[in-house]
Amino acid sequence: MQRILSAQLSEHVHEKVAIAGWIHRRRLLKSVAFLIVRDAAGLSQVVVTDPATRAQLEQLAEESVVEVTAVVTANPQAPNGVELTGPQVRELSAVGVPLPFELHRPTLTAGLPAQLDHAALALRHPSRAATLRIAAAATAGFRKALEAQRFVEIQTPKIVGSATESGSSVFRLDYFGRPGYLAQSPQFYKQLMVGVFERVFEVGPVFRAEPSDTARHLAQYTSLDAEMGFIADHRDVMAALTLVVRGMLAEVTARTGHRTPEVPAEVPAVHFTEALRIAGAPPDEPDLAPAHERALGEWARREHGSEFVFVTGYPMRKRPFYTHPDPGRPAYSNGFDLLFRGLEIVTGGQRLHRYEDYVAALSAAGEPVEAYRGYLDGFLYGMPPHGGWAIGLERFVARLTGLANVREVTAFPRDLHRIAP
Amino acid sequence: MQRILSAQLSEHVHEKVAIAGWIHRRRLLKSVAFLIVRDAAGLSQVVVTDPATRAQLEQLAEESVVEVTAVVTANPQAPNGVELTGPQVRELSAVGVPLPFELHRPTLTAGLPAQLDHAALALRHPSRAATLRIAAAATAGFRKALEAQRFVEIQTPKIVGSATESGSSVFRLDYFGRPGYLAQSPQFYKQLMVGVFERVFEVGPVFRAEPSDTARHLAQYTSLDAEMGFIADHRDVMAALTLVVRGMLAEVTARTGHRTPEVPAEVPAVHFTEALRIAGAPPDEPDLAPAHERALGEWARREHGSEFVFVTGYPMRKRPFYTHPDPGRPAYSNGFDLLFRGLEIVTGGQRLHRYEDYVAALSAAGEPVEAYRGYLDGFLYGMPPHGGWAIGLERFVARLTGLANVREVTAFPRDLHRIAP
Numbered sequence: 001m002q003r004i005l006s007a008q009l010s011e012h013v014h015e016k017v018a019i020a021g022w023i024h025r026r027r028l029l030k031s032v033a034f035l036i037v038r039d040a041a042g043l044s045q046v047v048v049t050d051p052a053t054r055a056q057l058e059q060l061a062e063e064s065v066v067e068v069t070a071v072v073t074a075n076p077q078a079p080n081g082v083e084l085t086g087p088q089v090r091e092l093s094a095v096g097v098p099l100p101f102e103l104h105r106p107t108l109t110a111g112l113p114a115q116l117d118h119a120a121l122a123l124r125h126p127s128r129a130a131t132l133r134i135a136a137a138a139t140a141g142f143r144k145a146l147e148a149q150r151f152v153e154i155q156t157p158k159i160v161g162s163a164t165e166s167g168s169s170v171f172r173l174d175y176f177g178r179p180g181y182l183a184q185s186p187q188f189y190k191q192l193m194v195g196v197f198e199r200v201f202e203v204g205p206v207f208r209a210e211p212s213d214t215a216r217h218l219a220q221y222t223s224l225d226a227e228m229g230f231i232a233d234h235r236d237v238m239a240a241l242t243l244v245v246r247g248m249l250a251e252v253t254a255r256t257g258h259r260t261p262e263v264p265a266e267v268p269a270v271h272f273t274e275a276l277r278i279a280g281a282p283p284d285e286p287d288l289a290p291a292h293e294r295a296l297g298e299w300a301r302r303e304h305g306s307e308f309v310f311v312t313g314y315p316m317r318k319r320p321f322y323t324h325p326d327p328g329r330p331a332y333s334n335g336f337d338l339l340f341r342g343l344e345i346v347t348g349g350q351r352l353h354r355y356e357d358y359v360a361a362l363s364a365a366g367e368p369v370e371a372y373r374g375y376l377d378g379f380l381y382g383m384p385p386h387g388g389w390a391i392g393l394e395r396f397v398a399r400l401t402g403l404a405n406v407r408e409v410t411a412f413p414r415d416l417h418r419i420a421p
Numbered sequence: 422m423q424r425i426l427s428a429q430l431s432e433h434v435h436e437k438v439a440i441a442g443w444i445h446r447r448r449l450l451k452s453v454a455f456l457i458v459r460d461a462a463g464l465s466q467v468v469v470t471d472p473a474t475r476a477q478l479e480q481l482a483e484e485s486v487v488e489v490t491a492v493v494t495a496n497p498q499a500p501n502g503v504e505l506t507g508p509q510v511r512e513l514s515a516v517g518v519p520l521p522f523e524l525h526r527p528t529l530t531a532g533l534p535a536q537l538d539h540a541a542l543a544l545r546h547p548s549r550a551a552t553l554r555i556a557a558a559a560t561a562g563f564r565k566a567l568e569a570q571r572f573v574e575i576q577t578p579k580i581v582g583s584a585t586e587s588g589s590s591v592f593r594l595d596y597f598g599r600p601g602y603l604a605q606s607p608q609f610y611k612q613l614m615v616g617v618f619e620r621v622f623e624v625g626p627v628f629r630a631e632p633s634d635t636a637r638h639l640a641q642y643t644s645l646d647a648e649m650g651f652i653a654d655h656r657d658v659m660a661a662l663t664l665v666v667r668g669m670l671a672e673v674t675a676r677t678g679h680r681t682p683e684v685p686a687e688v689p690a691v692h693f694t695e696a697l698r699i700a701g702a703p704p705d706e707p708d709l710a711p712a713h714e715r716a717l718g719e720w721a722r723r724e725h726g727s728e729f730v731f732v733t734g735y736p737m738r739k740r741p742f743y744t745h746p747d748p749g750r751p752a753y754s755n756g757f758d759l760l761f762r763g764l765e766i767v768t769g770g771q772r773l774h775r776y777e778d779y780v781a782a783l784s785a786a787g788e789p790v791e792a793y794r795g796y797l798d799g800f801l802y803g804m805p806p807h808g809g810w811a812i813g814l815e816r817f818v819a820r821l822t823g824l825a826n827v828r829e830v831t832a833f834p835r836d837l838h839r840i841a842p
Contacts, residue, residue, distance in 0.1 A: 003651060020651050022616075022803055040571065040619040063803040093774055095803045120613040120799035129617050136574040140564075150461065153557040155643045155814075157833045158579065158626050159592070159603075161840040171580070173594035173603070175840055176632065176640075182580075182594070189833060192541040192842075195443075196550050198461040204625065205579050211597065219597075222576045230424060230441050353514055374842025378541035382443055382484040382516045393576070412578045412610060419582040419596055421613075421795025 001069060007041035009082045012072045019044055019084070020067040020092065022124065025104040026057055033057055035087070036104070037068060038124075045083040046070060056089055062104065063121070065093040112407060119412050119421055131409045133256050135222075135397045139203055141251025142224045142391070145244040151226060152197040156189035158182060158205065162371045169209035171219075182207035185390060187322070190227040191351060192378040194386045201226040203393075211416055215405040216343070216395060219414040224396075227388030234324070234334040234350040237387040238310055241338065241348060242267050245308070245391075252400070260400065261307040268300050269310035272332065287318050290343075297342025312336045321361040324350035324387070334387070340399045348389025355379040422490060428462035430503045433493045440465055440505070441488040441513065443545065446525040447478055454478055456508070457525070458489060459545075466504040467491060477510055483525065484542070486514040533828060540833050540842055552830045554677050556643075556818045560624055562672025563645045563812070566665040572647060573618040577610035579603060579626065583792045590630035592640075603628035606811060608743070611648040612772060613799040615807045622647040624814075632837055636826040637764070637816060640835040645817075648809030655745070655755040655771040658808040659731055662759065662769060663688050666729070666812075673821070681821065682728040689721050690731035693753065708739050711764075718763025733757045742782040745771035745808070755808070761820045769810025776800040 001018040009017070021039035033054050035046040046068055048054050060066065070087035100118050101110035108115060108125045115122035122128055143153070163170045163181045171182040186202050193200040206223040226244070231237060242263060249260035270278065276285055278299050279292035288296070288311065300309035313332040316325055324334045335349030352358055358379055362369050369376065394406040407413040412421060422439040430438070442460035454475050456467040467489055469475050481487065491508035521539050522531035529536060529546045536543035543549055564574070584591045584602045592603040607623050614621040627644040647665070652658060663684060670681035691699065697706055699720050700713035709717070709732065721730035734753040737746055745755045756770030773779055779800055783790050790797065815827040828834040833842060 020805065065803045065805045092805050093803050095801070096776075097801055099802060118798055120616055120795075121802045123614070123617045132575070132617070133573060135576070139574060140568075143561075147561075152554060153560060154553070154832060155556070155626070157641060157835050159628070159641060159835055159840060171594050171596065171601075173592050175592065176630070176837055178840070180592075180840055193544070193832065195541055196544045196553070205576070207580070209597070220578060220580060355517075374541075377539055377842060380516070380518055381520060381542045382486045382514050384441065384486045384513050411575060411614065414578050414580055416597055419580060419599070419601055421798060 003067070005041040006037070006039050006044040007080075009044060009072050009084070010080050013074050013082060014072065016069065016071050017084075018067060018069045021065070023060055023062050023064045023066060025062060026060075028054070028058065035068070035089075037066065038126075043079055044068075045078045046087050046089075047073075047083055047085050048087060050086070053087060053089055056091075059094075060089070060091060061095040061099075062102075063099060063124075064091060064095045066091055112405065116407060116413065116418065117421075123411060128408075130256065130258075131397060131401050131403065132411060134252050134258055134401060135393060135409060137252045137255040138248045138397060138400075139222075139224065139393065140255070141248035142203065142244060143201070144251060145247025146199075146201045146226055148247075149199065149240060149243065151199040151201045151228070154186075154190065154193050154197075154200045154202050155204070156183070156186040156193075156202060158207070161374075169211070171207050171209045182209075184208055185223060186225050187390075188372075188375040190225055190388060191322070191383070191386065192375070194227050194229040195378050195381070195383055198229040198384075199227070213416050215407075216398075217415070218394060218406055218410060219416070221395075221406070221410075222393035224391040224393055225388065227386060229384040229386040231350065231385050231387055233385075234312065234336055234348070234387055237348055237350065237389060238267070238269065238312075238336060238338075241346065241389050245338070245346075248396075249400075258400070263308060264304065264306045267308045267310055267338070268304040268306050269312055269336075270296070271313040272311055272315065273313065275311045286315055288337075288344075293339050293344055294342035297339055300339070307341050309339050310336050311339065319349070321365045321367065322351045322358070324352050338389075340396065343395065343399055345395045345399060346389050346391045348387065350385065350387035353379065353383045353385050424488070426462040427458070427460050427465040428501075430465060430493050430505070431501050434495050434503060435493065437490065437492050438505075439488060439490045442486070444481055444483050444485045444487060446483060447481075449475070449479065456489070456510075458487065459547075464500055465489075466499045467508050467510075468494075468504055468506050469508060471507070474508060474510055477512075480515075481510070481512060482516040483520060483523070484545075485512065485516045487512055533826065537828060537834065537839065538842075544832060549829075551677065551679075552818060552822050552824065553832060555673050555679055555822060556814060556830060558673045558676040559669045559818060559821075560643075560645065560814065561676070562669035563624065563665060564622070565672060566668025567620075567622045567647055569668075570620065570661060570664065572620040572622045572649070575607075575611065575614050575618075575621045575623050576625070577604075577607045577614075577623060579628070582795075590632070592628050592630045603630075605629060606644060607646050608741075608811075609793075609796040611646050611809060612743070612804070612807065613796070615648050615650040616799050616802070616804055619651060619805075620647075620649040634837050636828075637819075638836070639815060639827055639831060640837070642816075642827070642831075643814035645812040645814055646809065648807060650805040650807040652771065652806050652808055654806075655733065655757055655769070655808055658769055658771065658810060659688070659690065659733075659757060659759075662767065662810050666759070666767075669817075670821075679821070684729060685725065685727045688729045688731055688759070689725040689727050690733055690757075691717070692734040693732055693736065694734065696732045707736055709758075709765075714760050714765055715763040718760055721760070728762050730760050731757050732760065740770070742786045742788065743772045743779070745773050759810075761817065764816065764820055766816045766820060767810050767812045769808065771806065771808035774800065774804045774806050
């Protein structure tokens with residue numbers, strides 16, 4: 001018999017059907033037993049009165065995998081108004097050990113370390129699985145919104161030959177006997193690919209060996225990168241990004257039903273100098289601290305009714321060498337961050353596009369041009385004005401779901417202390 | 422003036438428009454000059470008669486980036502029946518060095534090593550860009566076909582704590598002072614996630630430190646992975662894969678116009694023992710050599726009119742420890758390969774799903790169970806019968822386009838000798 005899903009049961013009242021899934025919970029009462037079976041679509045209630053089946057159930061612990069053949073019976077008290085009666089239960093995979101924590105309660109009571117140690121089990125809890133579905137929907141929405149704007153998907157190397165790009169630490173590896181490094185971002189490659197497709201995006205892992213043991217740092221995270229050519233300046237990038245964030249949220253709601261905030265037609269944008277003033281920070285601060293970002297988030301909600309706010313014009317000295325300066329105020333950049341509910345979730349901006357400007361910027365930064373040879377090649381051979389951004393998927397989903405720790409929205413997180421499972 | 426694309430010119434005859442792109446070619450004739458501008462959508466022809474603009478063009482080398490404002494004029498001899506006349510040319514980025522090779526000829530005359538050394542330039546050639554568009558379309562088709570079958574996208578760790586899974590070599594790295602390894606596949610993680618979503622897929626980089634210097638090996642490639650639970654055996658996996666390959670090819674044709682072969686309703690499938698016979702190999706061969714795969718490809722085309730053929734039932738001793746045996750012939754497996762035009766492009770099969778079977782298989786392979794602790798956890802806590810596959814994106818696209826070397830369909834390949842650009 002062809003298996004159906006729990007969500008399809010109500011279309012089959014009075015019919016004999018087969019379902020399959022995990023034993024989410026057993027309730028062995030005196031005269032009747034209830035079996036709750038969990039599948040990818042939800043839960044089903046099975047009513048057991050037959051003594052042989054009840055005896056079988058007594059041996060089948062929670063999380064055992066079973067196939068249940070039974071009749072669909074209407075019962076307004078049951079989940080979705082239906083339950084399964086007169087079941088035959090076939091064991092597909094039995095659990096023979098105690099579970100480290102229970103999965104059938106509305107929330108997982110196990111602490112985060114225990115959940116991460118037993119991720120394969122913890123992720124089965126509907127609340128954990130739901131956040132990963134949101135991440136998948138957000139990623140699909142990212143691609144969809146970009147493809148609608150002519151962006152082409154690329155795949156770029158995660159092993160690179162020089163540890164360049166930023167001050168933060170990189171993972172070193174042995175590449176066939178010579179040093180290699182894990183890419184901290186697809187930055188250089190996506191810029192080079194603007195020379196090929198004008199507009200490109202990549203969804204992929206990036207690696208940071210920063211020894212930051214916080215609720216928002218991971219050693220590997222998923223970066224949603226895009227880069228676009230033929231822009232006037234960073235504001236064209238912000239306009240494209242606004243459409244993309246709106247598309248991501250729309251896809252989350254469409255696929256998961258999760259309520260998402262509105263993205264205003266024009267997301268409020270404040271210059272860095274103004275952001276310092278709003279946040280009550282001294283005017284000579286070189287960057288925004290987390291408390292400043294929170295203050296800006298509150299300001300945007302209060303003054304503009306927006307959960308999102310752009311901060312533009314960060315000081316050049318705090319942005320990477322490839323950042324394009326503001327032509328009118330060269331100490332400030334055409335770089336921006338997008339804050340979502342008071343947390344930076346996107347960094348972007350306009351980049352340099354002329355070879356001579358790269359040589360000058362690297363020289364000013366005291367960096368050897370030779371280490372950037374493959375990267376600079378594209379700029380020797382003609383590149384249009386361009387810019388782009390990177391969204392941290394885990395931070396985005398954590399902010400959207402209100403979860404405090406990015407580890408709660410990552411299936412198998414990697415951090416300073418954790419390399420397994 | 423808002424820029425339009427080359428492909429939109431014919432909608433604007435008699436109008437003044439702005440286009441932008443790279444100088445693909447200049448033809449400086451005696452009384453007139455032709456400028457061919459390349460953008461993401463194709464080529465435009467610009468006719469220059471004005472002496473000042475001609476003098477400007479003489480200084481602007483191929484691949485310089487320009488914006489051209491001009492009038493769209495019908496000319497049946499010009500590409501797409503239109504050309505641009507009376508142009509004003511604005512330089513966005515000038516090229517000041519000779520190009521290492523020309524881009525304006527129908528095929529790239531530079532050898533592959535030169536193309537790879539200057540990938541940022543070579544990929545701009547329409548033939549190279551076209552194969553990467555095919556790769557992007559195939560990837561999009563992969564996701565679309567899987568989402569239509571309820572598969573959920575996942576992201577899994579690329580850094581792992583033990584060098585397990587297969588005999589081939591792994592890249593070692595320093596993970597915060599302890600040993601780490603680059604994942605050779607998402608195999609274990611996608612299996613664990615069957616316990617969460619039943620059906621999952623991942624598109625991501627995998628890493629192989631195999632010192633194989635061939636036309637079909639890369640140190641990093643893009644793996645299109647899927648895994649599905651509640652199967653009867655490997656044939657359910659083959660049926661799902663058949664739909665996916667058909668969806669990939671349909672998306673390639675829809676997005677790029679590239680002609681793709683038909684995937685039969687039922688792709689021919691031969692057992693390994695039969696495959697040896699067809700290929701004329703001795704019956705005690707443990708695996709198929711490339712020549713055998715080619716012979717099978719010819720057989721499938723000749724006997725079944727199919728560019729695709731499944732080989733099932735590979736010997737257990739040649740498949741990884743997690744492979745499910747054929748219950749009727751335990752020396753053979755429920756593992757399969759899919760050959761496309763005589764080359765293996767997909768490996769898949771049914772996996773073990775019971776904890777005891779894993780312990781026995783690891784013990785038989787002489788492997789310590791402890792190294793697989795995080796992986797085995799999922800099987801301790803109940804897993805359904807399941808299976809899946811991995812498609813090598815670069816091999817798939819190379820086979821589809823008839824290109825001999827996977828490096829020709831990879832933007833920035835990594836191999837034994839190459840770690841840059």
